[in-house]
Amino acid sequence: MIQPPRFWSLQRISVPSVLLAPVGGLYGWVSGRRMRGKPKAVASVPVVCVGNYVVGGAGKTPTALALARIARAQGLTPGFLTRGYGGSAREPLLVDLAKHDSALVGDEALLLAAAGPVVVSADRPAGLPLLAQAGVDLIIMDDGFQNPSLKKDLSLIVVDGATGIGNGRVFPAGPLRAPLRTQIVRTDAVIVVGEGKPGDRMVRRVSRAGKLVLKAKLEPASKRVWGPRSFLAFAGIGRPEKFFNTLDRAGVPLTDVKGFPDHHAYTAEDARKLLARAEADGLDLITTSKDYARLARQEGDLAKLREATQVFEVRMHFENEARIAALITETVRRVATR
Secondary structure, eight states: OOOOOOGGSSSSSSHHHHHHHHHHHHHHHHHHHHHSHHHHHHOOOEEEEEEEESSSSSSSSHHHHHHHHHHHHTTTTTTEOOOOTTTOOOEEEOTTTTTTHHHHOOOHHHHHHHHSOEEEESGGGGHHHHHHHHOEEEEEEEOOTTTTBBBSSSEEEEEEEETTTTOOTTTTTTSBHHHHHHHHHTOSSSEESOOHHHHHHHHHHHHHHTOEEEEEEEEEEEEEOOSSSEEEEEOSSOOHHHHHHHHHHHHHHHHEEEEEOOOOOOOOOHHHHHHHHHHHOOOEEOOOOHHHHOOOOOOHHHHHHHEEEEEEEEEEEEHHHHHHHHHHHHHHHHHHTT
């Protein structure tokens, strides 16, 4: 399983980080210059960007889904714009759950499509006409904070409280996608998901910059009593161990776990091995919504794996949901008068 380099999470100076600092400096200069560029397009409806400062996942998709739920409660018709990471689509595409799979549009697009219209487009502005045809009056952009091509009316940054921004250095010396200062300046609010000292340090830094900080946590979408059989959990996400720990805290009895790389495309061999391990030890299988989406519209052993696997669904819970709702309302009002 591919893991981020350990030195990315170290607060002290490390040899690999120092050696890679010149490359990180060049990368940061290029990415920072790109972020400071003038947007090429302005949408006719508000654009809410859900991004993060670092490479890897932090909870953007659950946050985007929660924002859509809040927007619908306000009478809005939200839609999603995503690059479709992991998919092969090269032209803007309106996602159809009855026809498309993760190989074409990516797993995140499939999850979002259950909550509203989703357009997959690496060129964000090129996807706007399809969203307009779908009758969307609020665009939630999943990722793309560092991409300047489309004007963002509200930028919400998701930070994992357990990892923060790691060592605070720019890729590849650290996990940052661009210099932190350049990113903070363009941030409207930071959503810290979960607890941890790295997240606390991020809160202090963002607060000093005068930015709004909101707290949130991922929690089970529904409560249930687990058992009596134990589980083999598998996941191909940014931090599989985070999912396994969540299962443990929710009282899911775990006997075995198997982690895969982020956005892993499961093979028939993967399916056979997981099914065989589960059968040999008398275990049930459980995975994330994203992994389950990747198994959709498959055949043979992959279809068998999907049929035999339970999904542990989570939702994003905001500590102050009213503040999030107010941000959306303020953004809609501001865009209506521009």
